[in-house]
Amino acid sequence: MKLGSLKSGRDGRLVVVSNDLAWCADASHIAPTLQAALDDWERLAPQLELLATDLAHETIPRERFHEREAAAPLPRAYQWADGSAYVNHVELVRKARGAVLPDSFWTDPLMYQGGSDEFLGARDAIPLADEAWGCDLEAEIVVVTGDVPRGASREEALGHIRLIGLVNDVSLRGLIPAELAKGFGFVQSKPASALSPVFVTPDELGERWKDGKLHGTLMVDLNGEPFGRAEAGEDMTFDFGTLIAHLGKTRNLGAGSIIGSGTVSNRDADGGPGRPVARGGRGYSCLAEMRMVETILDGAAATPFLKHGDTVRIWMEDKQGRAIFGTIEQTVVAS
Amino acid sequence: MKLGSLKSGRDGRLVVVSNDLAWCADASHIAPTLQAALDDWERLAPQLELLATDLAHETIPRERFHEREAAAPLPRAYQWADGSAYVNHVELVRKARGAVLPDSFWTDPLMYQGGSDEFLGARDAIPLADEAWGCDLEAEIVVVTGDVPRGASREEALGHIRLIGLVNDVSLRGLIPAELAKGFGFVQSKPASALSPVFVTPDELGERWKDGKLHGTLMVDLNGEPFGRAEAGEDMTFDFGTLIAHLGKTRNLGAGSIIGSGTVSNRDADGGPGRPVARGGRGYSCLAEMRMVETILDGAAATPFLKHGDTVRIWMEDKQGRAIFGTIEQTVVAS
Numbered sequence: 001m002k003l004g005s006l007k008s009g010r011d012g013r014l015v016v017v018s019n020d021l022a023w024c025a026d027a028s029h030i031a032p033t034l035q036a037a038l039d040d041w042e043r044l045a046p047q048l049e050l051l052a053t054d055l056a057h058e059t060i061p062r063e064r065f066h067e068r069e070a071a072a073p074l075p076r077a078y079q080w081a082d083g084s085a086y087v088n089h090v091e092l093v094r095k096a097r098g099a100v101l102p103d104s105f106w107t108d109p110l111m112y113q114g115g116s117d118e119f120l121g122a123r124d125a126i127p128l129a130d131e132a133w134g135c136d137l138e139a140e141i142v143v144v145t146g147d148v149p150r151g152a153s154r155e156e157a158l159g160h161i162r163l164i165g166l167v168n169d170v171s172l173r174g175l176i177p178a179e180l181a182k183g184f185g186f187v188q189s190k191p192a193s194a195l196s197p198v199f200v201t202p203d204e205l206g207e208r209w210k211d212g213k214l215h216g217t218l219m220v221d222l223n224g225e226p227f228g229r230a231e232a233g234e235d236m237t238f239d240f241g242t243l244i245a246h247l248g249k250t251r252n253l254g255a256g257s258i259i260g261s262g263t264v265s266n267r268d269a270d271g272g273p274g275r276p277v278a279r280g281g282r283g284y285s286c287l288a289e290m291r292m293v294e295t296i297l298d299g300a301a302a303t304p305f306l307k308h309g310d311t312v313r314i315w316m317e318d319k320q321g322r323a324i325f326g327t328i329e330q331t332v333v334a335s
Numbered sequence: 336m337k338l339g340s341l342k343s344g345r346d347g348r349l350v351v352v353s354n355d356l357a358w359c360a361d362a363s364h365i366a367p368t369l370q371a372a373l374d375d376w377e378r379l380a381p382q383l384e385l386l387a388t389d390l391a392h393e394t395i396p397r398e399r400f401h402e403r404e405a406a407a408p409l410p411r412a413y414q415w416a417d418g419s420a421y422v423n424h425v426e427l428v429r430k431a432r433g434a435v436l437p438d439s440f441w442t443d444p445l446m447y448q449g450g451s452d453e454f455l456g457a458r459d460a461i462p463l464a465d466e467a468w469g470c471d472l473e474a475e476i477v478v479v480t481g482d483v484p485r486g487a488s489r490e491e492a493l494g495h496i497r498l499i500g501l502v503n504d505v506s507l508r509g510l511i512p513a514e515l516a517k518g519f520g521f522v523q524s525k526p527a528s529a530l531s532p533v534f535v536t537p538d539e540l541g542e543r544w545k546d547g548k549l550h551g552t553l554m555v556d557l558n559g560e561p562f563g564r565a566e567a568g569e570d571m572t573f574d575f576g577t578l579i580a581h582l583g584k585t586r587n588l589g590a591g592s593i594i595g596s597g598t599v600s601n602r603d604a605d606g607g608p609g610r611p612v613a614r615g616g617r618g619y620s621c622l623a624e625m626r627m628v629e630t631i632l633d634g635a636a637a638t639p640f641l642k643h644g645d646t647v648r649i650w651m652e653d654k655q656g657r658a659i660f661g662t663i664e665q666t667v668v669a670s
Binding site for chain 2 (some may be wrong): 081114118180183187191246250251252253257
């Protein structure tokens with residue numbers, strides 16, 4: 001089952017979306033919003049599944065699904081906690097700012113609590129007041145949980161994953177060093193992120209959802225050129241069950257919590273940071289990695305951070321080449 | 336006007352509470368939940384004010400307001416961001432763990448993004464799985480905002496403050512050093528916090544709400560003994576307008592965002608860290624400060640962190656000695 005929220009009010013209007021994302025059916029008679037569905041998932045999910053079946057069989061009224069009309073599936077959420085599960089990414093970005101990677105990072109998940117009061121829709125612009133802030137994209141996988149009781153194990157946590165999607169976790173690289181130096185994590189350096197047009201249930205993903213990881217190529221284009229083709233199922237040191245269990249060690253997690261993987265990042269066969277797509281590699285899921293690799297390969301970073309007018313596309317394709325979660329496609333605008 | 340949420344479902348049931356907290360009137364015909372009221376505040380606040388007037392005049396059905404039946408006014412919220420506005424506290428706690436305070440901390444607000452998916456009611460127990468985690472209370476002031484547009488100034492931000500209340504921002508001191516050393520802020524070391532039984536509009540607070548600060552003595556008792564009597568209006572380096580503007584520099588803040596002051600803390604007249612209440616001082620609003628001062632005065636910390644069975648009370652009194660926001664009264668329990 002695929003679920004989305006059409007733009008309407010603060011929380012959108014829940015729709016069930018067809019597998020090919022061409023059609024949707026209003027689901028507001030079952031639950032007005034995705035949060036409401038997550039709040040009562042055991043009872044409502046079967047009804048939504050029936051609606052999805054009816055939509056697939058074309059036995060109910062349907063409307064065209066336009067990704068540009070989609071809000072974030074959760075336009076606001078009660079929690080957004082983002083991991084750094086691809087430790088390769090952490091190592092590269094730390095290297096980029098001259099910081100070392102402690103050994104414990106390979107065994108103890110790194111996470112931060114993010115702002116969840118505003119998620120952008122997949123086609124919404126990225127507002128950027130000052131290009132000097134060093135705006136970066138970060139293409140990631142997210143899951144949405146049900147209620148997770150405090151102290152849940154990894155295995156229990158996996159059973160509470162309701163939905164899977166993509167995020168562009170926008171970062172302001174220029175503001176990060178000073179903010180992290182203060183010791184309390186990100187505040188100003190993490191503006192609103194954008195979510196994929198639809199979120200998808202684990203069963204709908206079949207073989208792609210395995211061992212608490214999403215398997216598939218995370219496609220990232222920058223200004224129409226291939227930028228990232230990383231495999232999301234590879235090099236993910238901490239699966240989502242581990243991330244959720246880490247977050248929930250000392251407290252309950254509420255239904256609708258969004259948990260991020262951190263920037264998807266692959267190592268080379270030789271353990272190195274790989275190569276840009278243009279040089280035959282898998283590329284990167286954020287500019288900071290690209291810039292670090294350029295520095296290693298060429299002595300200096302050539303790729304600038306995002307400027308006004310730049311466009312970012314993030315998606316993942318099924319075997320027929322269709323976007324599973326729809327496509328995040330954002331333009332950076334002055335504001 | 337004073338607003339509370341009686342325990343009911345995930346978000347409670349909105350009630351208007353009498354000034355003396357003895358009575359309440361159901362407000363669910365105006366807005367089912369406090370979040371719903373905040374989502375449409377311009378339209379609904381006047382209706383809630385009328386209800387409050389009717390309650391004061393005893394012209395409508397009313398019921399007894401029991402603080403034990405109160406959920407947190409916002410049992411879950413879309414944002415919880417906590418400042419460290421009493422820089423004196425930051426200096427002491429840093430000293431306690433051997434870290435220095437950068438000069439910039441006196442001019443650049445320190446904040447962290449906290450988990451907002453679960454706030455405890457004022458009488459809810461503090462669940463603590465392991466006493467070795469070093470459980471601490473932190474008595475603070477909070478404000479709740481309406482929608483704050485990105486880049487709002489301090490003065491604009493002040494105009495978006497809808498409600499004021501208290502929080503016990505529970506911290507697990509034993510988990511903090513390792514977590515902060517990872518560089519991304521708090522995750523496991525900040526379990527669910529408890530909010531005061533009611534939140535209060537700025538106008539209702541009269542002279543106590545001034546210059547973006549709450550003025551009054553923040554009362555903290557530990558196991559029935561006076562522990563803290565700090566003046567919330569003193570030594571607050573950053574007022575709430577400044578904190579909100581800091582948080583909102585790069586993104587919009589959604590209605591219902593809860594912003595904390597950080598642990599309330601006063602300096603002595605001589606600039607020192609003051610004295611415990613038992614020694615004639617104003618005491619402290621968290622155990623970590625008390626332990627640091629004991630270390631300074633006596634060479635070693637004598638006050639332990641919270642153990643199972645310990646009780647914490649946090650409140651602020653009006654001139655008649657009544658609790659303005661009700662009383663947070665929590666017992667630590669094994670779980």
